[in-house]
Amino acid sequence: MSKFDRNLGLRQLRNAFGTFLTGVTVVTCREESGIPRGFTANSFTSVSLHPPRLLICVDKTAESFDVFTQSKGFAVNILAETQIEISGLFASKRADKFDIADWSESENGNPILEGVCAWFDCKCDPVIDVGDHIILIGRIESYDYNGNMGLGYVRGGYLSLGLEQSAVEAVGGDADVIVGAIVEYDGKVLLIENAVTGELHVPASGLDGTSGSLGKLQNYLTQLGIGISLSVLFAVFENEKTGQQSIYYRAKADSDLVGNKFWSFDEIPWQRIGSDAIKIMLQRYIDESKRQRYGIYFGSDRDGAVETLR
Ligand SMILES: Cc1cc2nc3c(=O)[nH]c(=O)nc-3n(C[C@H](O)[C@H](O)[C@H](O)COP(=O)(O)O)c2cc1C
Incomplete structure (x- = not known):
């Protein structure tokens, strides 16, 4: 148990909040001059059906803080699973x-992003001031939604349940699988050395012939x-x-x-990586991380296609 202690810093509390799995939204409005403004927010909460109300928390240090507190309205865009880049x-x-x-x-002039799962166009209730954030309460005037899967967010990372489902379906329910990860820290990847052969591989479960799992x-x-x-x-x-x-x-x-x-x-010693499939996968990871634009490969160890997230 961690007692809240300001001297310990806020990292622990942030970590604890981060265990709550949320969706991801982009909140938008217009400056008085008409310039569109927007920021990513996962603090969205549906508050009331009757009357229809939602809320978003805005950090007081956000550059668009003043714009949102002064705006008469805003829109909330719920991002789809393909919209990590957005x-x-x-x-x-x-x-x-x-x-x-x-x-x-929207009819009120607030930006509605292409490809989202749902959007809500709101007029503002008076803001509520709470600590380092304010709560924006929106009176929903119009909204729309579709069948797209939403993007998830937990522990500082994105999660895409639809794509996870595709992975499970692609390998079939009872197959033995290797489940591994390219683990990065600060522009470096983790490689594990096989004590017998000296070869390097990325961490994985199921390499010993038993079925791996996340x-x-x-x-x-x-x-x-x-x-x-x-x-x-990946x-x-x-x-x-x-x-x-x-x-x-x-x-x-x-x-x-x-x-x-x-x-x-x-510095990766490519000759020490035993598997060609892992080499190709790592190379793609390096290329994609330079562009910060990742895809998911589906196929065999020789032939397949990369599905790119928008
Ligand atoms: C997944 C995710 C969720 C976020 N949620 C919020 C939020 O709920 N409220 C907030 O003020 N900032 C949130 N942020 C941070 C803002 O998006 C970020 O500070 C942004 O730079 C603000 O834009 P601005 O400074 O141009 O206004 C979030 C960021 C990410 C990546």
Whole structure:
């Protein structure tokens, strides 16, 4: 148990809040001059059906704080699972967010983003001031939704339940699988050395012939002293020769603890990695992380296609 103690810093409390799995939204409005503004928020809560009300918490340090507190209305866009990049874009301080994203406007003129699962257009109730945030309460005037799956967020990382489902369906229910992860910390990836052969591989469960699982992988990483905070699907493939199925995630480690060897991208000793499939997967990971634009590979160890998240 952690007693709240300001001197310990707020990290622990933030971590505890972060265990709550949420969706991801982009909240938008217009400046008085008409310039569109928006930021990523997971503090969305549906408050009341009758009358229809929702809320969003806005950090007082956000650049758009003043704009939102003074605005007569705002829209909440619920992001779809393919919109990780949109979430990153609106969590940034870029001035050209609305030049990059596709959007149209609501009847009240608030930006509605293309491809979202749902949106709500609201007029503002008086804001409520609470500590380092304010609560914006929206009176919902119009809304729409579709069948798209929403993007999830937990422990500082994104989660896509629809894509996880595709992985499970792709490998079939009773197949033995290898479940592994590319674990990154600060631009370096974790490679584990096989004590017998000296070969390097990314951490995985199921390499010993038993069926792997995400739970087993997490236990294994915990034994290594590594907490992972982000697990998004990265590759699902079948070994054409053996029929062995593999599922790999990408994950961010909380730290690079002593005893675990993390390799910076340009120092990876490729000749020591035994599996060609892992080499190709790692190479794609490095390429994609440079562009911060990741995809998911579905196929075999020889041939397949990368589905890119928008
Ligand atoms: C997944 C996610 C959820 C976030 N949720 C909130 C939130 O609920 N309220 C908030 O004020 N900021 C939240 N942020 C941070 C803002 O998006 C971020 O500070 C952004 O830069 C604010 O934009 P601005 O400074 O241009 O206004 C979140 C960021 C991410 C990535």
